[in-house]
Structure formats: C-alpha cells, structure tokens
Amino acid sequence: MTDEDGYFGESVAATYDESSAEEFQPEVVGTVVDFLAGLAGDGRALELGIGTGRVALPLARRGVPVHGIDLSRAMVDRLRAKPGGDTIGVTIGDFATTKVEGTFSVACLVFNTIMNLTTQDAQVDCFRNVAAHLEPGGRFVIEVMVPELRKLPAGQTVVPFHVSPTRWAFDDYDVATQQVSSNYVEVVDGHGRYRSIPFRYVWPAELDLMARLAGLRLCERWEGWTRDPFTSESGGHVSVWEKPAA
Template identity: 55%
Template structure:
C-alpha cells in the first residue's frame, strides 16, 4: 500500500474551485505547450491525474492521454468532464500501477511526487515511469525546491500564502524530509475558516537525478518554470526532464542541462 494520503469525496468536490488560478490560461498555456512539445506524435501518461486539470486540455490539443489516479473520488470528478474512451484512467498508486502500452511522455505535475512519503516509493515511481516509456521517451516532474534557507535557527515554519481567503504555511521535519502543508481556507460568507493539512516528502533536484539514474533515465533538461526560465540557485521550483535511452546500454549525456 502506498503511503500517499487519500483524497476524500469532500476534498475532491472542492478541488477545482480551490485551484481556479492553477487552471487559468496563464498557468495552463505554458504547461500544455511544454508537455505537448515533448509528447510529439506519441501518447502521454499522467501520474496522479486528479480531476484532469492538465490531462483534459492536453487531450483537447490532440495528445492521446491516459492517467493513473489513487483517489476514486478525484477520478469521478474527472469522469464528468470526459469519458473513459477519450481519456482512460486506472485507479491505483503511481509507484506500482501498470497500464497497457508504451508512452513517449510520462509526467507528474504540481509537486505530486511529494505525496509519496518515503524515498523507496519515490524511487519506485521513477522505475514505474521508465517501465511505461518507449525508448527515447521522457519523464517530466514539476516540484518545488525546499525553502529551507528561509528557516532561521529553531524556526520550523515557512508561510507561502497570506490573503483574505487563505492562510498557508509549511512546517518541516528536517530529519525525515517531511513537510506538512497547513491551510486555513475561508468558506462561504460567514467568515469561518476550514482547517486542513497534508504531509509530503520533499526532495532536492540532485536526489531526484539519482532516483532517475537508478531507474535508467538520464537528465536532459532542468528549468525554473514551464516557459523555460533558466534554473538557478534562487529558483523556487523546477521542471525536470529525464530521458530513457534509445537502446539498451546507451546513455544520454546532454552538453548542457540547465537551459
């Protein structure tokens, strides 16, 4: 059984309304451009496809997309948007669930690999991606860079949003690489706040690169966002692309991976 926390029905029903900014054309446009360019004429597989925020519009662009999703409630919301024949979804965890066929692209967006709370499971996620990729195919992850340098001595919390409708902050367990994301969200017009929290395992880019090498994948590119901004030591997140070798025993070593 995966260590991922399961989205319940209530959380799944609220998800799209709470993520309207992430579903905007300004956010999704560059994401879809990036992913569609890598998929080319091939098929794409989204790990943790959720309610289809990315998969549905990517399919509308003509990319055949399939998904793996741990929460039946999230998948049920997606199914209201598109039928199974158009966008097939398999229920299961992204570290071990296998779907038929080969893909030119496997992708995992919006920090979702951090839902796997152990290093072993994250390694298995990379292996599962490699298992599904055709030779020359790519695995893409979007993940935040742990903001640990913002922590002065003895402090364990970092705020990431303070607004009229939402207060969010992360607390860190530096020994086990676990962060807990805390949310106070204003519901309705009565001024009440709903409290929620979720656990995540954070990982540095270099750690992910080692996971990729264990799975037989090579780093091809790393940028700071979906528009291709160069990745630097000040970047808050990264989009990383690893490639499966074209043939057994052949490794791909690009001359430059940060641009």
C-alpha cells in the same frame, strides 16, 4: 486501494479546481500543454496523479492520447464529468507501482505531486515504474518546488504561504527526515476547520539519482514551463529525464 477517505477524497475534490484556480488559468495550462505536447510528438502521454484533468484534458484536445493514474476516485469523477473526460483512460491506483498497458513517449508528474509519495523508497519506485512504461527515447517530466529551507531561521520549522481573514496556510518542515506537512485553517460560517496533508520534499540532485537508479538520464532542467534558466534563486523546477534509445 483508493483515496476515498484520504487526503484527496470527496471533500477536497469538490473544491479542488476552485482552490487551485491560479493553476487552471488558460495561460498557465497552455505553457504546460505546449511543453508536454512537444515531447509527446506522435506518441502517447501518461499522467501520474491525473486528478480532475487540468492538464490531461487540454493535452488530449491537442491530439495527444492520454492515460492517467490516480488514487482518488473522487478526483477522477470530476474529470469524468467534464467535456471530453469520458474519453480519457484512467487506472485507479498508487502511481508509484500501478501498471497500465502499452508504452508512452512522455510521462509527467506536475504541480509538486511527486511529494505526495512520502518516503524515498516510494519516490524511487515511481521512477522505476515510469521507466518501465516509457518507450526507448521516452521522457519523464516532473514539476516540483525547491524546498524553501532558506526561509527557515535556526529553530523555526514553519513557513506561511497564505494569510487572509478567513484562511491561513503554512508548511511545517522536519529537516531531519525531509517530511513536510501543508496545513490549512479556514473559517466557514463562523466555524474553524483544520486540514493537514503530509509530503516528502526532494532535492533536484536527489531526483537525478533516483532517475539513474531507474536507468534514466537528465536531459533538461528549467525554472518553469517557459524554459527560463534554473538558478540558485529558482523556487521550483521542471526537469526532464530520458530513457536511452534501444
């Protein structure tokens, strides 16, 4: 199973780094890598949705052995083409169920990627899959948004998040099913292009229950990678669950 013709196929992979340029800034990546390297210690890291290597490559340069899982061969091809990319092991597959050899001291799922699993069952399976790969005392780290439902007045389902003369982007929520789609309209050379990607948003407390089902327990939750406190006003969170020591 691959994503060659799906939501992260060649057309998306070709411009992914540029379209997410803010996330590739050294100061942004540096805080992520500092956080993960501290948890990894002398162990290995498993990155789910490794993509083009935004996190994996600098983490590997810090001396942390990294293995990745990703459904998109096109994204992984971009990783492979970068310096050091050919030294990182990657398994092509669905990170909710794909198994790899060995155990890891830390596993991570960053930049809202847990929401690419569009059912609750798949998200639960992801936690169970990670738990099976963690060594005793290992940690699972997720970075994800807090659903922006407070921005929705009664009867409205759409939250815009980018508006410019040539690009419009908005999220469309279904609060009954926790389904949300990110929708993009772009004008290129005078022609309009539309793209929509489905997600399933998930609440912090729901993630904690998924972790408990997998035998993990919450040990940290922050607003972001710099460990600012998570509050009712936070727009996202970085959460860490631990596998009990043997």
